[in-house]
Amino acid sequence: MGQEIQENFSASLHETLSACGDDSDFKGHKTITEIFGKLYVVGATSEGAESPLDVKLFDKATGKWLAPTILGKKPNSSTVHSGVLVTNDRILFLKADSSANEFSYFLEVDSKFVRERKDLLGGEVVAWSKGSIGDGPKPIVISGPSGVGKGTVINKLMKDFPSTFGFSVSHTTRAPREKEVNGIHYHFTEREVMETEIKEGKFLESALVHGNLYGTSVEAVEAVTDTGKRCILDIDVQGARSVRASTIEAIFIFIRPPSFEELEKRLRDRGTETEEQIQKRLRNARKEIEEGKEGLFDHVLVNDDLESCYANLKKLLGLDSMETSNKAASVDFRTPSSFTISRDAENNIVIDSQDTETKDGIPKKIVLDVSSVRGGAPGRTRGLTVSIEY
Numbered sequence: 512m513g514q515e516i517q518e519n520f521s522a523s524l525h526e527t528l529s530a531c532g533d534d535s536d537f538k539g540h541k542t543i544t545e546i547f548g549k550l551y552v553v554g555a556t557s558e559g560a561e562s563p564l565d566v567k568l569f570d571k572a573t574g575k576w577l578a579p580t581i582l583g584k585k586p587n588s589s590t591v592h593s594g595v596l597v598t599n600d601r602i603l604f605l606k607a608d609s610s611a612n613e614f615s616y617f618l619e620v621d622s623k624f625v626r627e628r629k630d631l632l633g634g635e636v637v638a639w640s641k642g643s644i645g646d647g648p649k650p651i652v653i654s655g656p657s658g659v660g661k662g663t664v665i666n667k668l669m670k671d672f673p674s675t676f677g678f679s680v681s682h683t684t685r686a687p688r689e690k691e692v693n694g695i696h697y698h699f700t701e702r703e704v705m706e707t708e709i710k711e712g713k714f715l716e717s718a719l720v721h722g723n724l725y726g727t728s729v730e731a732v733e734a735v736t737d738t739g740k741r742c743i744l745d746i747d748v749q750g751a752r753s754v755r756a757s758t759i760e761a762i763f764i765f766i767r768p769p770s771f772e773e774l775e776k777r778l779r780d781r782g783t784e785t786e787e788q789i790q791k792r793l794r795n796a797r798k799e800i801e802e803g804k805e806g807l808f809d810h811v812l813v814n815d816d817l818e819s820c821y822a823n824l825k826k827l828l829g830l831d832s833m834e835t836s837n838k839a840a841s842v843d844f845r846t847p848s849s850f851t852i853s854r855d856a857e858n859n860i861v862i863d864s865q866d867t868e869t870k871d872g873i874p875k876k877i878v879l880d881v882s883s884v885r886g887g888a889p890g891r892t893r894g895l896t897v898s899i900e901y
């Protein structure tokens with residue numbers, strides 16, 4: 512395998528590319544990584560540190576440039592220090608003079624997420640994801656029949672813990688209710704537009720629910736994880752099943768009503784649906800309650816008395832003891848302004864500072880254990896372990 516994979520350290524890759532007629536047209540520094548006969552060339556298309564990084568792909572066998580679909584939020588060019596192949600499925604980029612939260616980005620070239628997207632979109636696909644030290648908090652998926660009280664408990668959680676949780680705002684083709692605000696409760700959209708966006712791979716999951724399309728976009732979850740908050744998804748059972756089958760590691764919670772009669776009463780008292788819509792939701796509710804028993808969910812809560820249901824939810828999320836409130840790993844440092852990258856005997860990636868002055872909070876050496884990195888939430892590579900020496 513060593514023969515088939517070459518990293519950016521190798522000057523010969525730059526020679527190979529020049530010999531092939533390098534028309535990648537990047538400004539300034541570019542990195543090249545070879546994986547199974549394909550050169551992944553990463554650089555900026557315009558000058559300046561804020562220019563986003565672009566990816567071009569050169570196939571040595573055919574001598575042709577391929578234009579991959581690039582998913583995920585592109586890091587900017589100040590990120591480029593060096594591309595290091597960490598596993599066969601992703602390349603690591605390290606950023607100088609940066610916080611622990613921002614210093615590592617991965618270009619996924621053959622991860623499960625990328626393979627899924629290739630099947631969907633066809634052609635070459637790559638995806639950017641930000642490195643996350645440790646496991647980070649898992650997203651929470653909440654499902655249950657219409658009218659059971661999902662929205663009510665989620666609102667309570669967001670109000671009581673505003674800096675801990677963020678809501679994944681879904682797209683839907685249903686009409687807004689009176690008090691619903693576009694972009695806050697849902698992104699209200701046209702069916703044709705949403706169908707096209709589903710084909711383009713914009714959605715992590717989507718489903719037809721009560722006659723309308725609903726879906727979670729990659730961007731909706733990224734918007735929450737980017738703020739460092741824990742993402743809450745209010746999605747139906749089909750959506751929960753899709754997320755379960757994906758690379759997202761989440762906690763799945765199903766909320767049941769105390770009885771079918773009580774569910775009907777809540778739905779009617781809410782007064783947001785027509786009689787026909789209520790009937791449709793009640794028909795679907797029977798099916799959903801049955802599916803909720805299937806073992807797809809990690810926890811089932813009964814929403815009889817609201818306060819006790821909410822107390823149980825907080826308990827299972829570890830919020831009753833604040834020390835265990837799912838804080839992200841608290842490793843804090845800044846990367847040096849200048850460094851070299853190498854590997855040690857255990858195959859860890861070693862960042863050695865080349866800064867002439869020592870500064871507080873900037874380690875001399877940072878050792879990255881990448882043996883257990885994996886995709887987590889979209890836009891995230893989790894499981895990075897860091898040790899530092901000052």
Ligand SMILES: Nc1nc2c(ncn2[C@@H]2O[C@H](COP(=O)(O)OP(=O)(O)O)[C@@H](O)[C@H]2O)c(=O)[nH]1
Binds near residue numbers: 662682721
């Ligand atoms: N699969 C999927 N389901 C969603 C999404 N957003 C909302 N839903 C589900 O769609 C169903 C209808 O939601 P909504 O129209 O807000 O009505 P409500 O459940 O009566 O409040 C609920 O089961 C939601 O959990 C989504 O992005 N994906």
Ligand SMILES: Nc1ncnc2c1ncn2[C@@H]1O[C@H](COP(=O)(O)OP(=O)(O)O)[C@@H](O)[C@H]1O
Binds near residue numbers: 656
């Ligand atoms: N435990 C409860 N007891 C009584 N009414 C409730 C309870 N939980 C929620 N409700 C009410 O039931 C209705 C449906 O709740 P909602 O949160 O909109 O459900 P969902 O989001 O699951 O469709 C709302 O009017 C809400 O105020």
